[in-house]
Structure formats: structure tokens, C-alpha cells
Amino acid sequence: MDVIVLPSNRPRDRFYRGGRKITELRGELPAGDREPEDWVASTTALAGEESLGVTVLPDGRSLKAAIEGQPEAWLGAAHLERFGADSRLLVKLLDAGQRLPVHAHPDASFVAQHLGRTHGKAEAWYILDGGVVYLGLKQDVRIDELKSLLINQDVDTMLSLLHEVDVHSGDIIYVPPGVLHAIGEGVFLVELQEPEDLSILLEWRDFELDGERDGHLGLGFDVALAAVECRSRSNQEVRTLWHSGGFGSSILPKAADPYFRLEHVELDGQATLDPGFAVLVMLTGKAELEGGRPVRLRGGSTAVAPNAYGRLVLRGHGEVLVCRPPRPW
Numbered sequence: 001m002d003v004i005v006l007p008s009n010r011p012r013d014r015f016y017r018g019g020r021k022i023t024e025l026r027g028e029l030p031a032g033d034r035e036p037e038d039w040v041a042s043t044t045a046l047a048g049e050e051s052l053g054v055t056v057l058p059d060g061r062s063l064k065a066a067i068e069g070q071p072e073a074w075l076g077a078a079h080l081e082r083f084g085a086d087s088r089l090l091v092k093l094l095d096a097g098q099r100l101p102v103h104a105h106p107d108a109s110f111v112a113q114h115l116g117r118t119h120g121k122a123e124a125w126y127i128l129d130g131g132v133v134y135l136g137l138k139q140d141v142r143i144d145e146l147k148s149l150l151i152n153q154d155v156d157t158m159l160s161l162l163h164e165v166d167v168h169s170g171d172i173i174y175v176p177p178g179v180l181h182a183i184g185e186g187v188f189l190v191e192l193q194e195p196e197d198l199s200i201l202l203e204w205r206d207f208e209l210d211g212e213r214d215g216h217l218g219l220g221f222d223v224a225l226a227a228v229e230c231r232s233r234s235n236q237e238v239r240t241l242w243h244s245g246g247f248g249s250s251i252l253p254k255a256a257d258p259y260f261r262l263e264h265v266e267l268d269g270q271a272t273l274d275p276g277f278a279v280l281v282m283l284t285g286k287a288e289l290e291g292g293r294p295v296r297l298r299g300g301s302t303a304v305a306p307n308a309y310g311r312l313v314l315r316g317h318g319e320v321l322v323c324r325p326p327r328p329w
Contacts, residue, residue, distance in 0.1 A: 001073055001308040002293045003280075005301060009055050010035040011046055015208040018097030021129065021188045025093070025283075026300035034208075038093040041279040041304040043067065043086075047197040047214075055304075063087075063304065075277050076307035078328040086118070088325035089260055090195040091279045091302075093188075094125075100183045101203035102134065102158045106217070106227035107177035111198065114219055120177045122259040123193035124252050126245060126321060127171040128283070132184035134162040135173065135241065136233035143225050146202065150221065153205040163238045172245040172262075174253045178229035190281055192252075192260040192323050200224045263322035265314070273312040278305040278324050285318015 018036025043064040046053040055063040071085035105121030204211030216224035282297040289295035290313040
């Protein structure tokens with residue numbers, strides 16, 4: 001099995017603006033002004049859609065169907081035994097052409113109980129272009145207070161309740177399920193997340209959204225808001241979710257280990273990556289993968305590597321993010 005270089009996979013007409021930074025990174029022609037996300041190596045469809053968002057491979061199969069057809073070859077025996085034929089991972093390029101709304105994502109136990117689904121939505125961001133993000137409450141808030149804020153769309157108060165964090169290129173942010181957050185205008189990032197599209201919206205004013213209809217996962221806000229963290233997080237607690245990434249085989253906080261892993265490789269000649277299912281994002285430079293069919297990557301390339309390919313030997317110069325599912329042991 002070969003490593004497969006992936007084309008853009010950018011759902012159109014999203015509810016917020018952005019996308020120019022994705023086309024610049026990839027070296028593509030500018031697209032629409034509401035294509036702010038590239039769903040990389042996705043087995044996940046957008047909420048309410050059958051297949052939109054799922055990666056289609058060059059041979060016409062969806063990545064989801066390919067994995068289900070050869071699960072051990074794609075994921076490995078240990079992963080298959082622990083997690084089944086489930087990649088456990090979605091990677092996105094996200095270009096916030098405007099500030100995203102204040103929202104949170106449910107955890108796996110809430111989703112299993114109320115929606116009968118497998119994953120919650122923990123996420124982590126590798127910052128490409130910095131700016132401001134909002135992360136976690138500065139003070140305890142009751143659920144009825146949150147509900148009042150969303151009913152009245154009191155956005156200024158919502159934002160004032162959240163920690164405002166200045167992030168820079170190379171920073172890492174881990175966002176646990178339940179934590180309220182918003183990505184600020186101009187921020188460009190690579191996101192690792194659990195493979196679901198589930199959001200609880202507190203804000204929808206000035207967005208192409210019907211929050212009253214779609215903001216509560218179909219559960220009603222009285223139920224959905226129970227998945228939102230209402231306790232405050234101190235400055236020190238927030239700082240444990242945010243740090244400069246640097247380089248290495250494990251640059252995310254340890255709290256992210258049950259969900260996904262991220263390696264940041266500085267390639268200067270040759271680097272050997274461990275075998276296993278992986279999503280590669282070439283940030284800068286050029287590289288060639290040795291063995292099998294020739295695979296060439298350049299800044300902006302994305303690729304998916306099956307477990308059966310074995311060790312990945314990259315030759316060249318540049319920076320590569322290697323995104324992986326959680327360890328099966």
C-alpha cells in the first residue's frame with residue numbers, strides 16, 4: 001500500500017468567512033470566500049450530511065470505504081483490536097477569516113447517552129498564523145445564565161467571560177470537550193480532533209447560522225448545555241492547555257493522549273517516522289518519500305499513510321506535522 005497525496009477537500013458555503021490562507025499554503029487558485037476549512041483524511045461528514053466532508057481518494061473510493069475494506073492494512077492489528085475499523089482522527093486546515101462563534105463540544109459519554117454516537121469532540125490546534133483565541137471561563141457561570149446569554153445573544157458578555165489568549169505561530173492549544181472557546185479573526189491553524197462534527201452554539205448573531213434550530217444538537221438547549229463546562233479555569237489552568245509546540249515526537253499536552261498525537265518534524269536531510277496510520281501536513285520545504293511508488297511533498301501538501309506502508313523515510317528539507325490517532329496500548 002502506498003502513501004496517498006490528498007487534494008483539497010473544502011466544503012463550500014460554510015457559515016463563516018475564510019479560505020485564502022489555505023489556497024496560499026497549498027499553492028492553489030483562490031476559491032470562494034466561505035471555504036475556510038480543508039477536511040484532511042476525513043472519514044467524517046458534516047453534521048446533517050451524507051458524505052460532504054468525507055475524503056475521496058484518487059481512485060474514487062472514499063477514505064472511509066477504503067479503511068472499512070482493509071482495516072488491518074490501514075490501521076494495524078493493535079488499533080483494530082482496541083478501536084475497531086475507526087481512524088479515531090480528523091485533521092483540518094482552518095482559516096478564520098472572521099472570529100468564530102462562542103461554542104463548545106460534547107464529550108464521548110454525553111454523546112453516547114444522548115445521541116448514540118461513538119465520539120465526542122476533543123480538539124487541538126497547531127497555530128500557523130497567530131492572533132487572539134478565547135478559551136475557558138474566567139468565573140463560574142450557572143447553566144441558566146448561559147441560556148439567558150444565548151437567548152439574548154449577549155455576545156459582549158459571553159466574550160468577557162472567557163480567557164483571551166494571544167497565540168503565535170508554532171503554539172499548541174488543547175481544547176478539552178465541554179470547554180467554551182472561539183477562534184479569533186486571522187488565526188490560521190491545523191486542527192486535530194475526534195472524528196465528529198458536533199457543536200453546541202452559544203452565539204450565532206451575524207453568522208450564516210440558525211442557532212435556535214441547529215445550536216443544540218437536536219436536543220434542546222436545556223439538555224445540550226449540560227455538556228458545557230460551567231466552572232472557571234484559572235490562568236494557570238488555561239496555561240496548561242497552551243504552550244509553544246517546538247519539535248519532537250509528542251508536542252501535545254498529555255491530556256490529549258487519549259484522543260490523538262502530534263509530531264513536529266524538522267527535516268534537514270532525512271527523517272524516519274514510525275509505522276502506523278498517519279496524516280502528514282507539509283508546512284514548508286520539499287520532501288520525497290523513499291520506498292514504494294515515488295511520493296513528493298511540498299509546502300502545503302497533505303497525505304495519508306496506511307499502517308501497512310511501514311516506516312516512512314523522508315528525504316528533503318522543511319517542516320512536517322505528523323498527525324496520528326491515540327496509541328492502542
